[in-house]
Amino acid sequence: DAKTTQPNSMESNEEEPVHLPCNHSTISGTDYIHWYRQLPSQGPEYVIHGLTSNVNNRMASLAIAEDRKSSTLILHRATLRDAAVYYCITSGTYKYIFGTGTRLKVLA
């Protein structure tokens, strides 16, 4: 079974920030938190990853709760190209188990 829980779907207006939550209450101390997104008929695309501290890259920011039992992916200004299914995965090994993900709809 997947070790993460995400809302099935979310909507955002274009040019506005989006906060995508993920619960991973059974995360182990050495498990990384990975975020990927998948556009229709494509393979998952890496977005960001983190361990304990918040992380920023050109695509997004990752805010990790102090107890590490949850995290939030932040898209600072959503565009229509950000419409995708976003997956949060926790893993301390090479094996990833995908949950159901969050389908993000961006409204023009």
Add this chain to the structure above:
Amino acid sequence: GAVVSQHPSWVICKSGTSVKIECRSLDFQATTMFWYRQFPKQSLMLMATSNEGSKATYEQGVEKDKFLINHASLTLSTLTVTSAHPEDSSFYICSATRTSGILYEQYFGPGTRLTVT
């Protein structure tokens, strides 16, 4: 860097025939690759772990004699769907792993759409 390719991107075959899908890591070596299957509107389901130079490890419920996996080199893994049937029609995705200390990163291929008629 860290590009993974798959070939073919789509394939149509007749029921009862076999189909081979290739997965290549283009700019890095991957001792471990993974094969996933994805049905419409569903998440990725891990099928098997492919290790270079050894037998693949299959997830529970995946028939190893139907889905043959070969990891011939550090940059190539193949998945052969034997005696394909319409229910095998799906989107097959591979990934290749690169490690950095305790961090395991997976890089995914673009997927192969298999349609069995």
